[in-house]
Amino acid sequence: MNPTAAFDGLECVDCGATVDAAESHQCPACGGALDPTYEYDAIDLDRERLASRPFDSQWRYAELLPFARESAVTTAEGATPLVDCPDLADELGVGRVLIKDEARNPTGSVTDRGASVAVTAALEDGATDVALPSTGNGGQAAAAYAARAGLEAHAYLPSRSGFTNKAMVNVHGGDMNVVGGRFDDAAAAFEEGLAEHDDWYSLRSFDTPYRHEGAKTLFYELAEQLEWAVPDAICYPTGTGTGLVGLAKATREFRELGLIDETPALYAAQASGCAPIVDALEDGRDEHEPVDHPDTICGELEVPDPTASARVLEAIRETDGGAVATDDPDILEAAVRVAQTTGLELIPSAGAAASGAWELAERGAFDGDETVVIVNTGSGNKEADVLRSHLMSQGV
Ligand SMILES: [Zn+2]
Numbered sequence: 001m002n003p004t005a006a007f008d009g010l011e012c013v014d015c016g017a018t019v020d021a022a023e024s025h026q027c028p029a030c031g032g033a034l035d036p037t038y039e040y041d042a043i044d045l046d047r048e049r050l051a052s053r054p055f056d057s058q059w060r061y062a063e064l065l066p067f068a069r070e071s072a073v074t075t076a077e078g079a080t081p082l083v084d085c086p087d088l089a090d091e092l093g094v095g096r097v098l099i100k101d102e103a104r105n106p107t108g109s110v111t112d113r114g115a116s117v118a119v120t121a122a123l124e125d126g127a128t129d130v131a132l133p134s135t136g137n138g139g140q141a142a143a144a145y146a147a148r149a150g151l152e153a154h155a156y157l158p159s160r161s162g163f164t165n166k167a168m169v170n171v172h173g174g175d176m177n178v179v180g181g182r183f184d185d186a187a188a189a190f191e192e193g194l195a196e197h198d199d200w201y202s203l204r205s206f207d208t209p210y211r212h213e214g215a216k217t218l219f220y221e222l223a224e225q226l227e228w229a230v231p232d233a234i235c236y237p238t239g240t241g242t243g244l245v246g247l248a249k250a251t252r253e254f255r256e257l258g259l260i261d262e263t264p265a266l267y268a269a270q271a272s273g274c275a276p277i278v279d280a281l282e283d284g285r286d287e288h289e290p291v292d293h294p295d296t297i298c299g300e301l302e303v304p305d306p307t308a309s310a311r312v313l314e315a316i317r318e319t320d321g322g323a324v325a326t327d328d329p330d331i332l333e334a335a336v337r338v339a340q341t342t343g344l345e346l347i348p349s350a351g352a353a354a355s356g357a358w359e360l361a362e363r364g365a366f367d368g369d370e371t372v373v374i375v376n377t378g379s380g381n382k383e384a385d386v387l388r389s390h391l392m393s394q395g396v
Contacts, residue, residue: 002071006042010034034209036066040256055079058217073120073149077112078217080104082225085342092361095369101376107144108379114211115141118203121210123149127201133190135183135300136165137378142203143174156190158182164382205240206308215246230262232370235353237377238268239303241312248315266321269356271296275325297328300349324356331355332390345380
């Protein structure tokens, strides 16, 4: 292991047991999920020190990651632009709308951040093979970073995943398992594979403590890009919830380090056809209930049984945020509208964050001077066919 100075090991999110990071990915006491912990007092990071570093990759925040930059498996992910969209601000009736454009990552999605950290962990652990189920982008990212690290990647994607995701797993030399059906079917096939291979290292969201850890860096960048003015609201397309869990932790850490005082309200954006987080929040529950018949065009959002829902709901509640679901036609319309007014290319799932922001505005969630950030979790041209077919359905 080549840990960073302040990295303290892993802690169980259910029972609080501390675990040696080199030993396990699951709590030996209760089987719960683990989360990296740090000695924040030992981290010497201030605004000036950060400003003196090139804005070149997420590893510029290595003090707040488990592994040193020198040992990172990285292709300079992160350091993505934050693009001002004044026309959208006018439409929403808020002060500023900015799009954090994760499409600019090496494999075209936000999942590169977590894949970089988690594959680094796998390599440090001496793994030869990594494996995961994925809605699509995560599988592509894992295959890319495994290729760079010289590891074998076993990706399980549902047949409905986008062509680009499946093709690029192959192109990176990964073992591509296309599973008939939807995400839960892919997850079941992955579990069978994992049970048959005790040398596979799981990269499934929240099995590994390191994918949501990588997701933290998006918020660090936002704070710096806004010159330390914390946005009022962040709309994040939410499937498994790694993004929101990472963002909430990042806000706690920057407050702990004295870098910020305020917390942004975190909003989960989902599709009406699969909105377990929205349903749980509306019903006042601490966990989701699985969606029986998930059905949305947004593949990344079609996660009917998000195992870490309690942590996602906690992230929303502790930041005074919310959750919003919109219909597929509205989601696609929002993605097209953003493309036509800002020039940016949203992946259909990120259209849910845009249409969710519109929905929140209509409900009166904003009062006129807010700064709202919409996270574009992936590149629109990964699913250009879906966006184009929406236009054709409109007779264009
Ligand atoms: Zn435990």
